[in-house]
Structure formats: C-alpha cells, structure tokens
Amino acid sequence: MSDPVTTFKAPIGTHDVLGPASAQWEGLVATFAQFAFRYDFELCITPMFEDVGVFNRGIGEHSEVAKKEMYVFADRSQRHYALRPEGTAPVVRAFVQHHPTVPWKAWYVTPAFRYERPQAGRYRQHHQLGVEVLGTDDPAVDVEVISLAQRFYEAIGLRRFRLLVNSMGHxxxxxxxxxxxxxxxxxxxxxxxxxxxxxxxxxxxxxxxxxxxxxxxxxxxxxxxxxxICADCRDHFDRVVAGLLSIGIPSTINPRLVRGFDYYTRTTFEFVSDALDGAQNAIGGGGRYDRLAEQLGGKPTSGIGFGSGIERLLLARDAEDVQPRDLINRTLDLFVIDTTDLDVATELVDELRSAGFATGRSYDRRSMKAQMKVADKSGARLALLVGPLEDAAGEVTIRDLRSADFEQRQRTVARGDLALEVSKLLND
RNA sequence: GUGGGCGUAGCUCAGUUGGUUAGAGCGCCAGGUUGUGGUCCUGGAGGCCGCGGGUUCGACCCCCGUCGCUCACCCCA
Incomplete structure (x- = not known):
C-alpha cells in the first residue's frame, strides 16, 4: 500500500464554487456588469491587498472590522498589508492616486476577507459587487446609486426585500x-x-x-x-428620499441604522431581505463618505457607494424560492458523437465552435451508447453523429435530442452544409 | 473570541446492547448481439467509518484530545 498522502481543504470559512452554483454566480456578475454599464459606470480593479493604513486610518477608527477582523500580514520586506475587508476604501485610494476626472463612477466585483467565525451567510472570504461615485454630493447621485441596487435586485428575481435609509449628518x-x-x-x-x-x-x-x-x-x-442633523444635511436627506419616491422606490427611515464603517456621512442605507433570518439579513448596503478621500490623503471629495454580498444574494434568492430562471444561457447547442477511429470530432467541434455554436463532445473513444448518454445529460439540443459510414460519405447525422419521438428525428447532411443546417434546426 | 450540534462511499444517509468479509439510494462505469440518449434489468468500481491516543480478547460504536463542518452570540455582505 502506498503511504498516505496529505490532503488539503479550502481554508476555514472559505468555499469553492463549482457548477451548477457557479452558473448562478456567472449570471449575477454578468447581470451586475450589464446594470453598471447601463448606469454609466466603468469597471475598477484594485489589488486584493493594500497597505493596512488604507483600512485603518489612524486614530478614531472604531470599525469592528478594521479593529479585529482584518487579515494583516507583513511581506518579505516587512511592509504591512491587509487583505481587503471591504470594497470602498481601495477604490477611493485608487481615486486619490490617479485623480480621474469627476464625477468618477466605478463598479467592482471582488472578494473580501474578514477573520471571524463562519456561520450561515458569513464567511472569511465572501464576494461583493458594488459601485462608487466620487466627486459630487448631488442627492441625485445618491438616488442613482440606490436605484441601481434596487433595480439589480429586482432583475435577479428578489422581491421580499426592503430599503432602510438614515442620515449620519456631517x-x-x-x-x-x-x-x-x-x-x-x-x-x-x-x-x-x-x-x-x-x-x-x-x-x-x-x-x-x-x-x-x-x-x-x-x-x-x-x-x-x-x-x-443640520439644516443642510436634512435638506440633502429629504431630497434623496423624495428622489427615490419619484422613481417609485419606497424607503423606510430607520434612525437606528448605523453602518459598520466609520467613514460614513449623510446618506446611509441598507437593503435587508425578509426571506433571510435576522442575523445575516443584509444583502447590501452603503452610504456617503464625504471625508474618506481626504483621510486617504486626497483633496476633499464627496463620495457614495454600496456593496452587495454575492453569497447573501444567492441565499436570499434561494430563500425566496425564486424560479431558477437562467440569468445566463448555459445550454449547449450541440454534442458531437464520434465513433470513427480517426477522431473526426476534433475537426468537427472546432468548425462548429468557430461558427459560434456551444459544442460539447466526449473523449476516450467510448461506445456510441455511452456517448449518447453523455450527450443526453449535457442538455445539448442536437447530437451530431459521425461514424465510419458518415465519414466515408463526407456526411454527418444530426439528431434532435429534445424531440419526444426519438425514433424519427434524425437526418444526414453533407458536411459542407452542416453549419447552415444546424442553425436552421436551432432556430426552429 | 464564547457556546451548542455533527464528522461512515462522489452526494444524501443507515449501521442493531462494542463481535468477525461496513450497507442502501442516487451518481459513476460496463453489459442487455450486429452504430443511437430519457424508463427498466444485471453486474462492477469506489470507504485509513475525519485524525491521534486510551479502555477492551475485540471499537464505526465507549472515553480523552485534536482538526474540520455547522448553528448561535458578536459583527457584518
């Protein structure tokens, strides 16, 4: 017997995402990217780790996250870094560093790391989708950021959630x-x-x-x-609430809403899911941070943004029993079955994929029956069969896998007509 | 950081008062004659019973420790 080999698991509080769950992720991220584009945001990618000072800004830092939940480490040159515990501070740091023209509207998708005991809906590495806007304190942009979140949640099928708002004043x-x-x-x-x-x-x-x-x-x-709060802050707040109302987004003022980061000023908000248990029911949240750019060494610049946890969104969607309608099409068009000894499949799939068809195939020269089973399970709409007979005649048999009467729906076409025939059948 | 529950095939789980070759369903693989998928039938592969120690003639089972998972507090996405 061989010696036992050390095995590894994903670290505590982290998780791997494979299919079919990963298709949900793809759908969420793709939908969010689409919304970000629609609302005129550009993608901003920043490092997974930053100088600890980006998150722990000197005295007066009272955030629990920064105080005791950060993954901090020294690199080989004894520089002190922290794995990002949240999405906003790094984006603001990037803003200060590059001073893009304002208003600057950026979106991101990123892991976030917090050293805490995992439990339902809480992980040491979770993932956030979010946006930030820097360079304006116009209440209209507060409304825009909040409405982006609201419309995104609606688009991914969530219904049982509420928007809580408050103002932290200046x-x-x-x-x-x-x-x-x-x-x-x-x-x-x-x-x-x-x-x-x-x-x-x-x-x-x-x-x-x-x-x-x-x-x-x-x-x-x-x-x-x-x-x-002062008259100016009150006016700003009232205009945010009124703006939301004008586009049909109801909000509940929650005077107790105090968010976990100390940089918030004026507008703060949180989306809570009524489908999730109280402890971890926040699916997204954010607010205005009009002093953060300054704290990070930049010129005074207003900012606002929100972040939303992907894991929480998926939990909420599960809890709401949202129809698993695909946000993204993961269905194969074709599955190639090759029973020749010549590996015709390699040429066929290349041709089909180049023509734009999502195409699967099997490997290891399995029996036709085995390949048919795999084709069936793949969910592909059509099967393409190439055996010695077809190959010799320069033909391919196309079989409709979704048809109920699977005795009949099959025909043979010349290889030169394949792409055309396939697109005809797929568009039926 | 504190506390509760749980660790047996890839997955979901059985496992009799500790007793010899640890089981099921699903999944996977192969067959059910000559090149054809959804059902059905047959067979097969696959388990350091989380890990370490202890008690015992004998441990998946009892005890201790440890690691991991999970739930809650706290905090947040």
Missing amino acids: DVCRSAYVEKLRRHLLANVPGLCVDHRDVWHENPLRVLDCKKRSCIAVTEQGPMLIDH
Missing part, C-alpha cells in the same frame, strides 16, 4: 449629536446591556444599533441622529 452636526447621545447614555449606563455597559463610550452610535431590549429601552428615550 462631522459638525454629528459630533454635536454624539455629545448629546453621550450625555444621555452616561445618565443611563445601568440600563445598557452587558456588552455595551463598559464600552458604550468608545462608539456611542453603536449602541443605537444594539438589538438587546435593554439598550433599545435606553436609546428610545434619547435623541435620534436624524432629528439633530
């Missing part, structure tokens, strides 16, 4: 509010949940997001950010 009005909140919390520390009783002062806003009854009891007596 630095001045938010800090004034945080002071008010701080005073309120200080006066009610004993009422907070065990988790927040000791750490509430590090980031008072997080307490608003706490789902514990005790914290909710305290905060609902206190001030809400949306009621304390």
Whole structure:
C-alpha cells in the first residue's frame, strides 16, 4: 500500500464554487456588469491587498472590522498589508492616486476577507459587487446609486426585500449629536446591556444599533441622529428620499441604522431581505463618505457607494424560492458523437465552435451508447453523429435530442452544409 | 473570541446492547448481439467509518484530545 498522502481543504470559512452554483454566480456578475454599464459606470480593479493604513486610518477608527477582523500580514520586506475587508476604501485610494476626472463612477466585483467565525451567510472570504461615485454630493447621485441596487435586485428575481435609509449628518452636526447621545447614555449606563455597559463610550452610535431590549429601552428615550442633523444635511436627506419616491422606490427611515464603517456621512442605507433570518439579513448596503478621500490623503471629495454580498444574494434568492430562471444561457447547442477511429470530432467541434455554436463532445473513444448518454445529460439540443459510414460519405447525422419521438428525428447532411443546417434546426 | 450540534462511499444517509468479509439510494462505469440518449434489468468500481491516543480478547460504536463542518452570540455582505 502506498503511504498516505496529505490532503488539503479550502481554508476555514472559505468555499469553492463549482457548477451548477457557479452558473448562478456567472449570471449575477454578468447581470451586475450589464446594470453598471447601463448606469454609466466603468469597471475598477484594485489589488486584493493594500497597505493596512488604507483600512485603518489612524486614530478614531472604531470599525469592528478594521479593529479585529482584518487579515494583516507583513511581506518579505516587512511592509504591512491587509487583505481587503471591504470594497470602498481601495477604490477611493485608487481615486486619490490617479485623480480621474469627476464625477468618477466605478463598479467592482471582488472578494473580501474578514477573520471571524463562519456561520450561515458569513464567511472569511465572501464576494461583493458594488459601485462608487466620487466627486459630487448631488442627492441625485445618491438616488442613482440606490436605484441601481434596487433595480439589480429586482432583475435577479428578489422581491421580499426592503430599503432602510438614515442620515449620519456631517462631522459638525454629528459630533454635536454624539455629545448629546453621550450625555444621555452616561445618565443611563445601568440600563445598557452587558456588552455595551463598559464600552458604550468608545462608539456611542453603536449602541443605537444594539438589538438587546435593554439598550433599545435606553436609546428610545434619547435623541435620534436624524432629528439633530443640520439644516443642510436634512435638506440633502429629504431630497434623496423624495428622489427615490419619484422613481417609485419606497424607503423606510430607520434612525437606528448605523453602518459598520466609520467613514460614513449623510446618506446611509441598507437593503435587508425578509426571506433571510435576522442575523445575516443584509444583502447590501452603503452610504456617503464625504471625508474618506481626504483621510486617504486626497483633496476633499464627496463620495457614495454600496456593496452587495454575492453569497447573501444567492441565499436570499434561494430563500425566496425564486424560479431558477437562467440569468445566463448555459445550454449547449450541440454534442458531437464520434465513433470513427480517426477522431473526426476534433475537426468537427472546432468548425462548429468557430461558427459560434456551444459544442460539447466526449473523449476516450467510448461506445456510441455511452456517448449518447453523455450527450443526453449535457442538455445539448442536437447530437451530431459521425461514424465510419458518415465519414466515408463526407456526411454527418444530426439528431434532435429534445424531440419526444426519438425514433424519427434524425437526418444526414453533407458536411459542407452542416453549419447552415444546424442553425436552421436551432432556430426552429 | 464564547457556546451548542455533527464528522461512515462522489452526494444524501443507515449501521442493531462494542463481535468477525461496513450497507442502501442516487451518481459513476460496463453489459442487455450486429452504430443511437430519457424508463427498466444485471453486474462492477469506489470507504485509513475525519485524525491521534486510551479502555477492551475485540471499537464505526465507549472515553480523552485534536482538526474540520455547522448553528448561535458578536459583527457584518
């Protein structure tokens, strides 16, 4: 017996995607790319890892993700890098580095890495589709970004989801509010949940997001950010909500909506699926980040974007029992069956594929019966049979695999007429 | 980081109070005469029973550890 060989598995919290699930992925990404194009966004590809400073911007970084969930490492030259935990900061870093003309509208598809315990809908490597717009604070662009998400979700078949919106104000009005909140919390520390009783002062806003009854009891007596933002921020927010309404997108104001990254200003939003359980029900979210470009060393530049988790979208679609209608056609046109000893199939499939047909074949010189079975399972519409007889006559037999009466639907054509005959049959 | 559940063929799972060659369904492969797919029939391949240690005459089964999966808290996509 041979010695045992070490086997490997995908790392904890990661997963491989093979067919048929990968076809769903292809469909989602292709649909998103199409929407991005429709909304006039360009693709932006940035590195999988960045200087840790891109995600952990000095003092005042309160994001849980940046604090304790990043994959950080030193390379061979002791440069400190982090695997990207999210999509926005790298795109903004690229904006600052290359200063494209504004408004700059970019979309991306990327893995994101977070070191946390995996569970349903949560992975150490998940994948996000998203967009960013830099260089304008026009509420119309907030509406555009949100509507892109909304229409995309609709296009992939989701129905049971809701849009939650809130405004974080800008630095001045938010800090004034945080002071008010701080005073309120200080006066009610004993009422907070065990988790927040000791750490509430590090980031008072997080307490608003706490789902514990005790914290909710305290905060609902206190001030809400949306009621304390300045007139400009309030006006901006109202125009976003009105803009959404004008194109038929309903939104619910959720004053407790506090997103996980500290760079948000003004508009923040989240799409939640009612088909998923509460813990991991966010299928997408984002907001405005009018100070981020500055924090990354650029000129003050407004920005807004959103990210959506591919895994979450697929879970939500599953949970909604959406018809598995194909977003992308994965059906073969033809399957070539070759029983000659000459490997005619190699020439045939090349000819057919060059002519634009999705064509499969079998290998290893299997029996005709075996090849027919494979052809059937492939889902191909037509089978092309070449045996010694056809080959000698310069012909090919075309058989319709989808026809119910499989005794009859078969005929032989000259090889020169093949492409023409095939396209005729496929267009029937 | 904390806690619960679970690890047996490619997949979904059985496995009797610990007892000798570990099973099923699906999938895969090959046949059911002379070149033809959906059903059916027959046969076959494929398992360090997650890994390591312990108890025992004997362990898939009991005990300990470990790794992994999964679910929840937390956090988020």
